[in-house]
Amino acid sequence: MHEIIGPDTIIANYFAGYTVTPQDAASYTWAPTGGDIISGQGSGAVIIQWGAAGPGNLEVDLDDARGEIINSVSIPIDIQTGGNTPHS
Numbered sequence: 208m209h210e211i212i213g214p215d216t217i218i219a220n221y222f223a224g225y226t227v228t229p230q231d232a233a234s235y236t237w238a239p240t241g242g243d244i245i246s247g248q249g250s251g252a253v254i255i256q257w258g259a260a261g262p263g264n265l266e267v268d269l270d271d272a273r274g275e276i277i278n279s280v281s282i283p284i285d286i287q288t289g290g291n292t293p294h295s
Contacts, residue, residue, distance in 0.1 A: 209280050211265060216285045219260045226252040230278060232269035240264040241286055260288040 213225030222245065227235060229251065237244055237253045241263030247253035257263060263284035268276045 209269070209278055211267060211280055211282045213265075213282075214284075215282055216287060217257045217263075218289045219257060219286050222254055222256050224252065224254050225265060227267050227269070227280060230269050232277060233272040234270045234274075236268040236270060238266045238268070239284075240266075241284065257284065257286050260286050262286070 209228045209230055211225055211227050214223050217223050225237075234249050235251055237248055239255050239257075241259070241261060242255040242257040242265075245254040245256050255265065263286045264281055265284055266279065266281035269278040269280075271277050
């Protein structure tokens with residue numbers, strides 16, 4: 208089973224790194240809800256800056272060489288209050 212590795216609870220406006228357990232995939236398409244990708248789109252690891260407090264989600268589609276999804280994994284993210292400035 209494949210999974211996303213990284214924090215599932217984060218302070219609003221903070222940065223966090225995530226990886227997905229390895230799989231034979233040509234590319235990875237990350238889709239955060241409640242945050243923005245800072246770097247790593249298309250690879251097996253990304254850095255996300257999470258936004259305002261509330262529920263978030265992080266999904267990654269693992270695509271084969273033809274661009275077809277071979278697996279999809281997601282985790283809920285709990286974005287909590289407490290941060291006013293971005294941190295890493």
